[in-house]
Every structure is written in C-alpha cells, then in structure tokens.
Amino acid sequence: MEAELPKNHGPHDEVRPGRRSASVADIRRYGQPPGLKDRRNEEHWAGRLYMRSLSPYFAWVFLRLGLSPNQLTYLMMLSGVVAGVVVSLPVSGDASLWTALGGALLIQLYLLLDCVDGEVARYLRQTSVAGVFLDRIGHYLSEVALLVGLGFAAQGGWESGGYVELGLVAALGAALIKAETDNVVVARAKSGLPADPVGGDRALRPRSTGIALARQAASMLRFHRIIGAVELSLLIAAAAALDVVLGTDTPAALRVLTVAVAAVAVAQTLLHLVSILASRRLK
Known part of the structure; x- marks a missing residue:
C-alpha cells in the first residue's frame, strides 16, 4: 500500500519525540498524514x-525495538511468501x-x-526510493506465492498436475498486471515525461466510450479482487472450509477457485493492457 513515496507533513524542522518516546498519537499524527486512507488506487479496503x-x-x-522501515518491508515479504x-x-x-487459515492469518x-513500514518511515523521515x-x-x-500455493493445494499435494499449472498461470x-501498471511509469520516465499524466483521473479513462463502459463495469463487479492477496487468502479459507463440510475425497471447492482465479487473471491481464493503451497514460 506504500506504492507512492510519501511526503512528510508538517515543518521539516518540527521536533518529534524519539523512537522510545513516541506515543501512539504521535505515530498517527506523523505516520498517517491526512488523506492517507483516501488513496483509492493505493490504499487497500x-x-x-x-x-x-x-x-x-x-x-x-x-x-x-529499533527496526528500520526496510527491515519491516522484508518481514512483510517473508510473511507473504510463507503464507503461500x-x-x-x-x-x-x-x-x-488449518493450512488455509494459517495462510489467511499470515x-x-x-x-x-x-x-x-510506511508509518515508521514517515515518522522517522526515512522514506526512500x-x-x-x-x-x-x-x-x-506475496501474490505470486499465494496463487502458486493455491494451485498445489487444489492439486492435493506437492506434485505436478493441471491445477498446479492453473495456479502458475x-x-x-x-x-x-502489476508489471503493466508499473511500466507505464517506466515508459513515461524513459520518454522524459512526469510520472503522472496531465489530467489526473481523467487520463486513466479510455478514449473509446465502449472500452470505458466495459472498464467501468469490470470495476464495479470487482472480479479482479479475487487475485489480490487479502481477498484470495479469505477465499482459500472459505473454500477449504467448504471442502471439509462436503467431505469429498478431492478438494473440489479449492479446484473451482483455482479455475476461477486463473480465468480472471488471464482476462484481467488482457483487459488491463487494452485499458492502458486506450487511455491517455502513455501520451
């Protein structure tokens, strides 16, 4: 959620309590600046x-404990990969x-x-590229690890098979999808353009009315959310619980979920690419 390099709020020479003197209220003040929760494209629901x-x-x-922001980010990476x-x-x-619930907790x-990690970075004024x-x-x-983990869970073990391949897909x-988004910034930087296109949110909208309507409909349905780590972990737990209730010999619900996430991932990859090319983000 800290995909942007946050700006420090308040005077740069304002004295803040040290690490061991900071209160929770201080962290909210300096680590959660106004508007943080309103970053719809960056802040998770x-x-x-x-x-x-x-x-x-x-x-x-x-x-x-003396942990740095980057050390906390490494711990974030570790928890996501271990979840998978x-x-x-x-x-x-x-x-x-139990393994599904363990993954959801991680x-x-x-x-x-x-x-x-972002709150500590902002508090210590240690935000960095x-x-x-x-x-x-x-x-x-984290997202890759969890999707691959789902493929193995649906297959029923650490062995090759169609569901593992769907998880990999x-x-x-x-x-x-993430690379497509990030490479908009790369392409603009290599072309000498600012990271954010002129026009703000309007630049994100496809110029074609038909594509714009399709993009809006897809956004409203939120299908793309099921390949996000948080949502997917909850769906995996729900599917595993359903398999226990059904008492089937094979993880039927997990297999249905694997097919669904593979289909959504393929469709979303193509639609996201078309949406970017049809917008003003590369202009």
Missing part, C-alpha cells in the same frame, strides 16, 4: 476498514482447513506490516 486503526500500536512496538508455502502444504481432510500479518521499490517487489512475491497473470 482492509487498510481503510480496520488495519490502519490497529497499525499505529504495532508501529509503536517496532519503533521501540503454508497454503501449499500437502495435507488432506480437516488439516487442509496474509493479515503481511497487510499489517505493509501499513507499518529503495523503500518504494522493496514494497512493490513484496507485493509481487494465475500467478503469471497477477505479476503481469
């Missing part, structure tokens, strides 16, 4: 709903529900650390 209310308490702890590994563990029956930790880069890589790794799609 779960952050706005509950995690930004919890994160300052953990930021308070991490400040006292846990989900993929070759278990059956009720045990599959993704919540990933989300928490994604909030905390390297921090933004690591944050983006952490999102890539979904993981590739998720990575390509």
Whole structure:
C-alpha cells in the first residue's frame, strides 16, 4: 500500500519525540498524514476498514525495538511468501482447513506490516526510493506465492498436475498486471515525461466510450479482487472450509477457485493492457 513515496507533513524542522518516546498519537499524527486512507488506487479496503486503526500500536512496538522501515518491508515479504508455502502444504481432510487459515492469518500479518513500514518511515523521515521499490517487489512475491500455493493445494499435494499449472498461470497473470501498471511509469520516465499524466483521473479513462463502459463495469463487479492477496487468502479459507463440510475425497471447492482465479487473471491481464493503451497514460 506504500506504492507512492510519501511526503512528510508538517515543518521539516518540527521536533518529534524519539523512537522510545513516541506515543501512539504521535505515530498517527506523523505516520498517517491526512488523506492517507483516501488513496483509492493505493490504499487497500482492509487498510481503510480496520488495519490502519490497529497499525499505529504495532508501529509503536517496532519503533521501540529499533527496526528500520526496510527491515519491516522484508518481514512483510517473508510473511507473504510463507503464507503461500503454508497454503501449499500437502495435507488432506480437516488439516487442509488449518493450512488455509494459517495462510489467511499470515496474509493479515503481511497487510499489517505493509501499513507499518510506511508509518515508521514517515515518522522517522526515512522514506526512500529503495523503500518504494522493496514494497512493490513484496507485493509481487506475496501474490505470486499465494496463487502458486493455491494451485498445489487444489492439486492435493506437492506434485505436478493441471491445477498446479492453473495456479502458475494465475500467478503469471497477477505479476503481469502489476508489471503493466508499473511500466507505464517506466515508459513515461524513459520518454522524459512526469510520472503522472496531465489530467489526473481523467487520463486513466479510455478514449473509446465502449472500452470505458466495459472498464467501468469490470470495476464495479470487482472480479479482479479475487487475485489480490487479502481477498484470495479469505477465499482459500472459505473454500477449504467448504471442502471439509462436503467431505469429498478431492478438494473440489479449492479446484473451482483455482479455475476461477486463473480465468480472471488471464482476462484481467488482457483487459488491463487494452485499458492502458486506450487511455491517455502513455501520451
């Protein structure tokens, strides 16, 4: 969620309490500047709903432990990747529900650390380009790991098979979608243009009315959300619970979910590419 390099709010020479003297209120003031929760394209709904209310308490702890923002980002990466590994563990029956729940909890930790690293960076005035880069890589790794883990869970073990391949397809799609977004900035920078196109949100809209309507409809349906780490982890837990209730020999619900995320990832990759090319973002 810290994809932008945040600006410090308040005078740069304003004296702030040190690491061990900072209060939760101080962290909210300096680590969560006004408008943070309103960044619709950057702030996750779960952050706005509950995690930004919890994160300052953990930021308070991490400040006292002496952890740097980048160290917290590395922990975020680790929790996301381990979530994918846990989900993929070759278990059956009720045990599959516990691995799914473990993955969901680790993704919540990933989300928490994604909030905390930026708050600590802003509080310490240690925001950096390297921090933004690591944050983006952490999102890539976590989503890819979870989708691959789902493929193995649907297959029923650490072995090759069609569901593993579908998980890999979904993981590739998720990575390509992020790469398409990030490469808009790369293309503009290489062309000597500012990162953000003139026109703000209007520049994001396709010039074709038909494509614009299709983009709006897809956005309203929110199908793309199911390949996001937070949403997917909850869906995996729900599917695993359904498989336990059904008592089938194969993880039927997890397999249906795997097919769905692969289809959405492929469709979203193509639609996102068309949407970018049809907009003013590359002008």
